Structures are given as structure tokens and as C-alpha cells.
Amino acid sequence: MNINRLLDRLFGSGVHSISIEENFLHGSAVIDGREVAVIGTHEHAAIDSALALAVSASIIGVIRDDLSRGSSPRPIIFMVDTQGQTLSRHEELLCLNGYFAHTAKCVDLARRHGHQTIALIHGEAVSGGFLAFGLMADRICALPEAQVRVMDLKAMSRITKIPYDRLVDLSADSPVFAPGAENYWRMGGVHEIWSDDSDWLSCLSALLVVADVRDRRAILGVERGGRQNAAPIAELVANAL
Amino acid sequence: MKNVKPASFFESSARVRVAKLVDAGSFKEFCPPQLRRTSPHLARLNAPVAFDDGVAVGSATLAGHKILIAAQEGKFNGGAVGEVHGAKLAGLLDRGVRELPRAVLLLIDSGGVRLHEANAGLIAISEVMRAVLRCQEAGVPVLALVGGACGAFGGMGIVTRLCNEIIMSEEGRLGLSGPEVIETVQGVEEFDSRDRPLVWRVTGGKVRRALGEATYLVDDDICSFRSVTAELLCRYQTKPLAPVDIDEISAEHARLTERTKRFATARDGREIFQASGFVDLDEVSLLPVAKFNQQLLESL
Numbered sequence: 001m002n003i004n005r006l007l008d009r010l011f012g013s014g015v016h017s018i019s020i021e022e023n024f025l026h027g028s029a030v031i032d033g034r035e036v037a038v039i040g041t042h043e044h045a046a047i048d049s050a051l052a053l054a055v056s057a058s059i060i061g062v063i064r065d066d067l068s069r070g071s072s073p074r075p076i077i078f079m080v081d082t083q084g085q086t087l088s089r090h091e092e093l094l095c096l097n098g099y100f101a102h103t104a105k106c107v108d109l110a111r112r113h114g115h116q117t118i119a120l121i122h123g124e125a126v127s128g129g130f131l132a133f134g135l136m137a138d139r140i141c142a143l144p145e146a147q148v149r150v151m152d153l154k155a156m157s158r159i160t161k162i163p164y165d166r167l168v169d170l171s172a173d174s175p176v177f178a179p180g181a182e183n184y185w186r187m188g189g190v191h192e193i194w195s196d197d198s199d200w201l202s203c204l205s206a207l208l209v210v211a212d213v214r215d216r217r218a219i220l221g222v223e224r225g226g227r228q229n230a231a232p233i234a235e236l237v238a239n240a241l
Numbered sequence: 242m243k244n245v246k247p248a249s250f251f252e253s254s255a256r257v258r259v260a261k262l263v264d265a266g267s268f269k270e271f272c273p274p275q276l277r278r279t280s281p282h283l284a285r286l287n288a289p290v291a292f293d294d295g296v297a298v299g300s301a302t303l304a305g306h307k308i309l310i311a312a313q314e315g316k317f318n319g320g321a322v323g324e325v326h327g328a329k330l331a332g333l334l335d336r337g338v339r340e341l342p343r344a345v346l347l348l349i350d351s352g353g354v355r356l357h358e359a360n361a362g363l364i365a366i367s368e369v370m371r372a373v374l375r376c377q378e379a380g381v382p383v384l385a386l387v388g389g390a391c392g393a394f395g396g397m398g399i400v401t402r403l404c405n406e407i408i409m410s411e412e413g414r415l416g417l418s419g420p421e422v423i424e425t426v427q428g429v430e431e432f433d434s435r436d437r438p439l440v441w442r443v444t445g446g447k448v449r450r451a452l453g454e455a456t457y458l459v460d461d462d463i464c465s466f467r468s469v470t471a472e473l474l475c476r477y478q479t480k481p482l483a484p485v486d487i488d489e490i491s492a493e494h495a496r497l498t499e500r501t502k503r504f505a506t507a508r509d510g511r512e513i514f515q516a517s518g519f520v521d522l523d524e525v526s527l528l529p530v531a532k533f534n535q536q537l538l539e540s541l
Contacts, residue, residue, distance in 0.1 A: 049501050056494055063487055087423045089432045090508050093443045094500060095454045097394075097417040101402035102493055108374040109490050127354070127363065128417055131396055135367035150359035160356050162286055176282050176324070176358045189364035215371045217364060218328065227361060230328040230368070233278060237298055237332025238339065240271040 001145065003042045006122055010200050011038070024051060025079060026058045032205045037062045037115075040079025040133075042122070047129040048086035052099040055133055059106040063113050075116035075208055078107075080134035081123030100132040107136040116211050118204070121146040121181065121190070139207055141192045142181035143200075148190065149179030175226040186226025188217040247462030250388040251412045255297050255312035258348055261463040262386075262470070263301035263310065270299035271336075272329055280323050282358035291317045294325040298333040300342070304471035306478065309337050312348035315391035320351030322397065323358040327365020334372035337381045343474050344382045347404065352419060353395015366396030373403045382406070382482045384473065386466055387413035387455070392444065394419050402454070405482065408469050409446040409455040411530060416444040438526065442510030447525060447533060451510075451517040452500070460530045 001009075003025070007018055011029035018027030018038050023045035029036050039058045045051060059076065066073050085096055111117055119137035125148045134140065142148065156177065157164040171178030175186040184190040194203055218234060221227025248261050259268055272278055274292035283290045295317035300309050311333050313320040322330075330347070337345045354362035373383050385404035387393045392414030393401040401407055401415060409415065420434035420443070433439060442448055450458040459465040504512060511522045518540025519525050528536070 049497070053494070053498055053501065060487065060491060060494060067487070085417050087418050087426050087431075089423060089443060090506070092416045092418060092420075092423065092432075093448070093507055093510065093513070094504060095402070095416065095449065095452060097398035097415070098402045098454055099497055100399045100417065102490075102497055104370055104399065104403065105374070105485065105490060105493075108371075108378075109485065109487060112378065112484075113487075128396065128399070130363070131367055131370070131399055135364070136371065148360075150354055150363050151356060156356050156359065160286075160288075162288075162357075166286075170285060174282070174285070176361050177356070178360075183360055184364070187360055187364055189360065189367075215368060217368060218331075221364075227324060227364070229278075229281065229324050230331075230361070230365060233272060233325055233328035234332035234335060234368075237271045237329050238335040 010120070010204070012201065024054045029077070031201065031208060034208070036075045036077055038077045038079060040081070042079065042081045044081055044083040044124045045129070046083050046086040047100070047132060048088070048091050049094050049096055049099040052096075052103045052132060056103045056106045059103075059110055062115065063110055066115075067113070073114040075118065076110055077204070078117065078119040078133050078137055080119050080121045080125050080130065082126060082129030083124050084126040085128035100128060103132045104136050107133050111138065111213055116208060118207055121148060123147070126150070135189070138211070138213055139191050140189070141194055141203070141207070142185070142190050143194055144196045146181045147179065148181045148184045152179060183226070186221075186224045188220030188224060188227055191220070247464055249461050250410055250463050250466055251390060251461050253463065254316065255314040255348065255350065258463060259297060259301070259310055259312045262348075262467050263303045263308070264305070268299050268301040268310070270297055271333070272298065278325055280325050280358065282323060282361065286357050288357055294323060294329070295320060296326045296329050298329045303467070303474060306343040306474040308344050308346055308474070309333050309340070309342050310346040310348070313350045313389075315350035315389045318355055320389070320391045320397075321353065321355030322351060322362045322365055323355040324361035324365060326355070327362060327369055331365065331368045331372045334369065334376050334383070337376040338379045341379065341381055343477055344384055345376055346384050346386060346470065347400070348386045349393040349397055349401050350389030350391045351393060351395070351397040352391050353397050363396065366400065369400055370403060373400060377405065377482065378484055380482050380484070382477055384408065384470065386470070387415055388461060388466065389413070392416070406457065406473055407449075407455045408457045408459060408466060409449055410459055410461040410466075411446040412461050413446045414440075414444040415449050415454060420444070439509070441526065445510075448510035448513050451513050451537060453496070458530055458534055
């Protein structure tokens with residue numbers, strides 16, 4: 001879906017002010033009479049240090065504005081569409097991971113300042129680009145066209161030396177390595193998948209009613225049957241005598 | 242004292258690193274190999290499994306300070322993070338929030354997500370990231386020690402940079418995408434992964450220290466890692482960790498923005514070394530660690 005049509009459908013036509021600068025977008029919208037900040041990327045952005053800084057600067061700006069206005073912290077909606085990190089020697093030399101960690105710290109600071117954080121995957125959500133801010137949010141939702149993955153099965157087969165056909169067979173009943181938002185939902189890594197028929201504005205306003213900053217994704221993975229080991233093992237290590 | 246060969250951090254296994262880093266005999270492991278919590282996903286792919294899934298986690302003392310510690314085993318699947326492996330790291334950090342030790346030490350030696358269970362690994366790393374941030378919020382510093390053959394890459398490169406301090410050896414490497422991945426996708430002209438000196442100048446301990454990414458550069462022996470860590474633990478005892486606030490985040494933002502501008506076209510660590518005051522750029526790789534640190538300090 002075209003980004004402008006998508007933003008209109010999500011936040012209502014004519015009532016949001018979100019500017020789009022190449023593959024970066026930021027601005028604000030109103031949900032149930034409450035202002036929310038919108039920050040993210042589109043066009044399957046490859047995230048480099050400049051884009052990570054743009055996202056970080058917007059998060060810091062939202063926290064500072066609300067502090068100086070003395071207003072209640074606005075929820076932040078992260079629009080996620082990334083093919084992953086930029087693959088370049090220059091970016092590696094600068095230590096791109098440091099920029100991504102900085103973005104993650106900004107999301108965490110927002111959370112600690114009382115901003116609700118919601119990630120909406122509206123395109124691709126791939127590896128490092130997804131880790132920087134999408135996977136740091138309190139709630140992670142996938143729109144119908146969302147593609148979530150680390151790597152496609154062909155590349156995975158090449159690197160792991162496991163035949164492609166075998167990976168395809170195994171992925172039929174295991175969510176653990178094959179791409180797909182549904183797989184991430186079963187593992188608790190995506191909280192909700194929205195259908196094309198649902199009213200997305202009501203989905204968003206429902207999310208904004210309850211703030212929950214706990215990371216319960218491992219427990220969700222057990223409840224949904226897609227990730228049975230993470231929660232009990234973390235529990236064992238956390239509480240072993 | 243004659244010819245006591247120092248134990249190389251690089252050459253040692255995860256468990257030897259832990260044993261020699263902490264006070265003798267103080268390491269107590271949680272979810273030990275005897276429990277055989279292997280990866281069910283590797284088993285389904287008929288891939289080899291490990292009884293500890295490639296990571297040892299536990300508690301110990303270091304110079305008398307109570308710590309929690311994790312060590313990734315680079316020799317098992319490149320230290321890659323799967324469901325069980327990641328859950329052990331996240332669980333240890335959760336324990337940190339409850340027990341409030343002097344610090345949590347992460348001996349990172351990993352290429353990132355384990356592809357055989359890629360989705361579980363990616364989610365796990367994000368859970369580890371959030372757990373590191375929770376620990377720090379609770380006032381518990383998290384320290385990264387990087388000096389193994391796999392370095393700290395992928396999601397574990399991000400985890401490393403969330404840590405309060407990064408102690409690296411010259412042999413350690415830190416980055417996001419490994420040189421092999423960049424070469425495969427972008428071509429050998431972009432990054433020749435077999436050009437070892439180049440790989441070292443882009444991701445190695447010295448360039449990371451010169452950039453300020455690594456906070457300490459130490460010799461490749463476990464003793465050197467231990468003495469810097471002990472010093473830091475003492476410092477945290479005197480001055481407990483304060484939670485990160487918006488001014489600190491803004492200062493980091495300014496530093497990173499400045500770096501992006503200053504090195505807008507840089508593609509080789511030589512440019513970083515030059516900007517850090519090193520004159521003879523061919524000599525940098527040969528400088529002993531102490532001398533390198535001294536020259537870096539003098540130029541600041």
C-alpha cells in the first residue's frame with residue numbers, strides 16, 4: 001500500500017501531520033482525541049547510521065517536548081519497514097551497531113519517561129533493522145502485508161548447508177526459522193496481526209487503553225505453542241538456588 | 242617468577258575464561274550441562290547440539306565482589322544465539338535485577354543470531370537487549386568483555402554496545418555485519434574478508450578503542466581482562482551506577498552525530514588512527530597495547 005494511503009487509513013485522512021523525507025517519516029496524529037507521535041521508515045529502508053540518528057533524534061525530541069510542555073507523555077507509534085541494516089564497510093567502520101544500540105536506548109528512555117511504545121510492521125521487518133527500534137516497543141503489531149524474517153530460506157540453506165527442500169518441509173510445522181509474521185506471532189515476537197478487514201484505528205485505540213511495560217513475549221510464546229523453551233529456561237536461570 | 246605463560250583469552254574456551262577470570266573456585270553455574278538443556282531445533286535439523294547450548298551462566302566473585310557472569314562458547318556454532326542460549330542470557334540478567342550484584346559480566350564471542358533457529362534467536366536477542374536495559378535501570382552495571390575469535394557481531398554487537406563498559410583485546414572484533422556477509426552481498430571490492438589487516442583495521446580492538454567504542458583495550462591474556470574488571474567493580478562500589486537520563490542520551494547523540502560528520506567518507510581504520518593523533522600509520526598494528534593506550538591518551 002502506498003505510504004500516504006496507509007497513513008490515512010491508520011490515522012484518518014487529513015487529521016495527521018506526518019512528513020516524509022525519503023525513507024524516513026515523522027510527525028503526529030490524533031487517536032481518540034489524544035495526540036500521538038509517529039516515527040519510522042518506509043520503502044524497505046536499509047538502516048544506516050544517518051537513519052538510526054534520525055529515528056533517535058525524533059524520539060529524544062518527543063521526550064524533551066513533553067517534558068518542557070509539562071504534558072502527559074505522548075504514545076509513540078513506530079512505523080517499521082526495513083530490509084535490515086546497510087551492508088557497507090564505511091558503516092561498519094563507524095560501528096553501526098553503536099548507532100543501533102543508541103536508538104534502542106532512546107526507545108527505552110521513552111518507556112521510562114512514561115511514553116507507550118507501539119511498533120507497526122507495515123512492510124518488511126528484517127534482522128538488525130528490526131532490532132533497533134521495532135523489537136524494543138511494548139507492543140508489536142503486524143499489518144496484513146508484513147514480511148518478518150532474518151533471512152530467506154534459500155540463503156539460509158546455503159549457509160547452514162541444509163537442503164532447501166528439507167527446510168521448506170520442516171517449516172510447515174515449525175515457526176522457528178521460516179519467514180512470516182504468523183511464525184513470529186506463534187513465538188510471541190509479534191503481539192497482534194491485524195487483518196485487512198479490521199478497523200485499524202480501533203485496533204490502535206484499544207492498544208492505547210492499557211499500558212504494559214513488562215516484556216512478556218517469552219510467556220506468550222509458551223501460551224501460543226511456538227516457543228516452549230525460552231520462558232522456563234529463563235525462569236530456571238533467574239531463580240535457581 | 243620465570244616464564245609463566247599468560248593464559249590467552251582468545252585461545253581459551255568459554256569455561257576456562259570464566260574459571261581464570263573470577264576468584265578461584267567461586268563460579269557456580271545455573272542450568273549446567275548436566276541438565277542437558279540442548280536446542281530442540283538443532284536436533285530436528287540433525288545438527289550437533291551442546292549440553293549447555295553454547296553458553297555458560299552463573300554467579301561468582303571477582304576480587305571479592307559478587308557478580309553474575311555469562312560466557313559464550315565461540316567454538317559451538319560460532320557462539321550464535323538460539324532459543325535456549327538466549328533464554329539463559331536473559332534469565333541471568335533478570336536474576337541481576339533481583340539480586341543486585343556488583344555487576345553482570347558478559348563474555349561475548351558470537352556472530353549473532355543462530356540461523357537454524359533464526360526467528361527464536363532474533364526475538365531472544367531483543368529480549369536480552371531489554372533485559373540489559375532493565376538491569377541498568379535497577380542500578381546494576383553490565384560489562385562486555387570481547388576477545389574471542391567470533392568477536393561480537395549481529396545482534397550481539399548491539400547488545401555489546403548497550404553495556405556500560407566494553408573491555409576489548411586487540412584480537413577482539415566488534416561490528417554489526419561481518420566482513421564475509423558484506424563481501425557476499427556487495428562484492429569483494431566493497432569488503433575483502435580475506436584481507437585480514439583490513440578486517441582488523443575496520444572492526445578490531447584498536448580501531449574500536451580509538452573511536453571510543455571500546456572503553457578499555459587490554460592485552461590478550463585473561464589476567465589483563467581481570468585486572469581492568471576488578472578496577473571497574475571497585476569503582477562501582479564507591480560510585481554506584483546512575484540510570485541513564487536524557488542529558489546523557491543527548492550527549493551520546495551529539496558524539497555519534499559528530500562521528501558521522503567527521504568520518505563522512507572513511508572506509509579504512511587508518512583514517513580513524515590518523516584523526517586520533519597517530520603519525521606512523523603503518524606502525525599502529527605493531528604497537529604494544531600499553532604503548533597504544535599511552536599514545537591515544539596523549540593525543541586526547
